[in-house]
Amino acid sequence: MKLAEHPQLDALCAEYLVGTLRGAARRRFERALRDEPRVGLRLRHWQATATPRYSKMIEVTPPAHLWRKLERDLGLARYRQPWYQRSGFWKGWASAATAALLILLVLNGRNPAGVVAPATEIARLTGAAGTAQVVAQRGADGRTLRLTSNRPVLAGPKQSYELWLIAGPGRAPVSLAVLGSLDATVVLAQDSAAALRAGATLAISTEPAGGSPTGQPTGPVILAGQVNA
Amino acid sequence: MLDDKLIKVLLLRTASRDEGSALAFERLYRLCAPLLLGVARRIVGRPELAEEILHDSFAKIWTTADQFDVMASQPVAWMVAIARNRAIDAMARHDVSRVSSYHDRKGDDALDDPDGALDQLFDWSEAADEAEDRRRATAWLRDCLGHLQGMERQSLVLAYVQGMSHGELALHLARPLGTVKSWVRRGMANLRQCVETRMAAAR
Numbered sequence: 561m562k563l564a565e566h567p568q569l570d571a572l573c574a575e576y577l578v579g580t581l582r583g584a585a586r587r588r589f590e591r592a593l594r595d596e597p598r599v600g601l602r603l604r605h606w607q608a609t610a611t612p613r614y615s616k617m618i619e620v621t622p623p624a625h626l627w628r629k630l631e632r633d634l635g636l637a638r639y640r641q642p643w644y645q646r647s648g649f650w651k652g653w654a655s656a657a658t659a660a661l662l663i664l665l666v667l668n669g670r671n672p673a674g675v676v677a678p679a680t681e682i683a684r685l686t687g688a689a690g691t692a693q694v695v696a697q698r699g700a701d702g703r704t705l706r707l708t709s710n711r712p713v714l715a716g717p718k719q720s721y722e723l724w725l726i727a728g729p730g731r732a733p734v735s736l737a738v739l740g741s742l743d744a745t746v747v748l749a750q751d752s753a754a755a756l757r758a759g760a761t762l763a764i765s766t767e768p769a770g771g772s773p774t775g776q777p778t779g780p781v782i783l784a785g786q787v788n789a
Numbered sequence: 790m791l792d793d794k795l796i797k798v799l800l801l802r803t804a805s806r807d808e809g810s811a812l813a814f815e816r817l818y819r820l821c822a823p824l825l826l827g828v829a830r831r832i833v834g835r836p837e838l839a840e841e842i843l844h845d846s847f848a849k850i851w852t853t854a855d856q857f858d859v860m861a862s863q864p865v866a867w868m869v870a871i872a873r874n875r876a877i878d879a880m881a882r883h884d885v886s887r888v889s890s891y892h893d894r895k896g897d898d899a900l901d902d903p904d905g906a907l908d909q910l911f912d913w914s915e916a917a918d919e920a921e922d923r924r925r926a927t928a929w930l931r932d933c934l935g936h937l938q939g940m941e942r943q944s945l946v947l948a949y950v951q952g953m954s955h956g957e958l959a960l961h962l963a964r965p966l967g968t969v970k971s972w973v974r975r976g977m978a979n980l981r982q983c984v985e986t987r988m989a990a991a992r
Contacts, residue, residue, distance in 0.1 A: 574977035578948045579877055580955055586874070600858060607866055608923075609984040610977060611949075612930055614869070615912035619823035620830050622843055627818060630844055631811075634851050639811035684819065689792055 563592035564599050573599075573606040616688070624788035679706055683762050685785035694742050694783055696762055703753050709742035715769075719779075722771050725752055726761040733763065738771035742783075760787045791820060796864040804854035814854075818847055821865065825872040832876035832952035842879055846872040877952045900961075903946040907934065910950060925991065926984065933983035940964075941976030948973060 563569065575581035576589050592599045631637075679697035685707075686693050692713045697706045707723070715721050720740060724733035734755070737746040742764070748756065756762075765772070766779040799820075802813030825846055830839040849871055857867055913931045915924045934942060944962070947953045953961065958969040 570978070570981070571974055574974065574981070578945060578973060578977060579873060579952050580948050580958075580973055582877070582881070582954060594856070604863070606981065607863055608926060609988070610930065610980045611866065612907075612911040612913070612927070612934075613865075614824060614828065615910055618827040618831065618910045620827040620839075622822050622826050622840065626822075626840055626844060627815070630818070630847055631815075633844075634848060636811040636814065639806060639808065639814075686819075 562596055563589065564596045564602075569599070569602055570606075573603045574610070576603065577606055577611055621786055679704075680789060682756070682789045683785040683787045685762055685764060685783040687781075687783040691782055692742055694764070694785075696785070696787075698756065698789075703748050703750075705736070705746045705748055705756070707739075707742060707744045707746070713742040715740050715766075718769050720767050720769050720771050721764050721782075722767045722777065724763045724765065724777060724781075725755060726763065727755040728759055733777055735772065735775065736762075738767070739764070756787060758788055761785070762787060791824065791865045793864055796820065796868075800850075800854050800857050800864055803851065804857065814851055817850070821868055822847070824865070825868060828869055829872050829876040831950055832873065833880055838879060838883070839876070842872060842875045846875055849875075873952065877954075880952065881954075900947075900951065903943045903950075906950060907942075907946055926988070929984045929987040930980070933980055933987070936983060937976055937979055938972075941972045941979065944969060944972040945976045945980075 563572070566572065572581065572585075572589055576586065581589060589599075593603065679699050681695055682698045683696040684693060685696060692709045692711050694710075695708045697708070698704070699706065720738045721742065722738050723736040723744075723746065725736050726733050734752060736748065736752055737744065761784060763777070763781045763784040765777040765781045767773075767777070768779075772778050796817065799813045799817040803810050803817060822843060826839055826843045829842040829846070830836065833839050833842065846868075850868060857864060913927060915927060934945075937945070940962070944958055947958060947961065955966060955970050955973070958973070959966045962969060
């Protein structure tokens with residue numbers, strides 16, 4: 561008999577969603593889900609009426625090495641566009657190269673290593689859905705921290721963003737910078753640079769213009785992410 | 790809250806196996822891995838095992854992305870189901886005596902306080918970007934859960950969040966297997982009936 565005509569179809573959908581349908585019964589249900597459109601339709605109705613969405617509270621950030629392993633195991637490199645083929649790359653390259661040359665000309669002799677130093681991604685700062693995402697990179701000099709937002713975000717006239725470093729669990733946040741925009745380059749003090757290592761957390765809060773009056777975050781934390789390198 | 794529309798696009802892009810699919814899959818991972826890991830961790834309890842499940846779940850999502858039903862409106866639920874089922878299977882395979890280990894897991898909110906867990910672990914907010922239907926369904930579901938009998942609600946939360954089997958529920962709640970089974974079945978049936986009644990009344 562087709563499962564779609566099973567008198568207990570609703571009960572089966574319910575048990576499947578709750579997770580108490582086990583073993584052979586679950587495999588049979590999953591086969592039917594693939595082969596019989598009516599079963600899928602019924603399950604989706606159940607899903608829409610009787611299962612809630614999880615909240616952020618349940619989330620656990622995976623350690624960074626997990627993604628690298630997955631990438632290796634699945635051979636994802638084959639499905640990436642090589643950087644030199646990306647559209648706009650050469651177009652951008654011409655102006656970027658000119659700009660880099662200019663900067664080099666201006667700064668050369670002052671800090672030649674710092675300017676061209678490659679940066680490593682050390683954290684991704686995320687927040688509630690709909691907010692921007694920020695990638696944090698550390699310069700090879702270990703003293704510069706660059707924040708790049710996936711879209712431009714500027715603080716309103718009466719507020720500032722403030723960047724915090726939490727060195728580890730239970731440690732008090734240390735202010736790294738007051739920002740007017742989520743795109744920024746921050747030069748770190750020596751002790752902050754030393755504390756910015758794997759396991760630490762970077763967070764951005766909204767504060768009154770000019771930064772937190774107390775030296776600790778007073779407004780909501782809008783973005784946070786763990787340092788993984 | 791994860792945006793189903795975006796997730797759907799990323800899944801389709803992943804399935805296309807073109808030059809952009811690795812990037813789409815990476816974004817999918819960045820967005821959804823914390824949720825899937827959290828769901829798995831609740832069920833298996835052990836961090837390393839949960840991470841293994843996360844790895845295998847995303848490997849499966851990568852290989853079966855083309856089987857995702859485009860018409861389905863809930864891609865996140867599809868991905869979560871993959872991780873949940875793997876976590877449940879892993880527990881059965883490892884044959885870990887969970888019920889005894891539950892007693893060592895002090896402070897596990899879903900075990901100590903299933904009703905509180907319901908409010909904390911699930912998102913009942915009415916997101917402004919959602920369709921009116923979905924917003925109302927969320928409110929009805931929360932309300933209807935409140936109308937269930939206490940034991941029905943508790944069994945559903947423990948099975949859904951902790952991945953408890955009927956047998957484990959019976960041990961944990963110290964009730965006969967048949968009683969627990971009917972709580973789960975009746976609980977879900979009552980829940981659906983309650984939500985559907987409200988839906989019909991609103992039309």
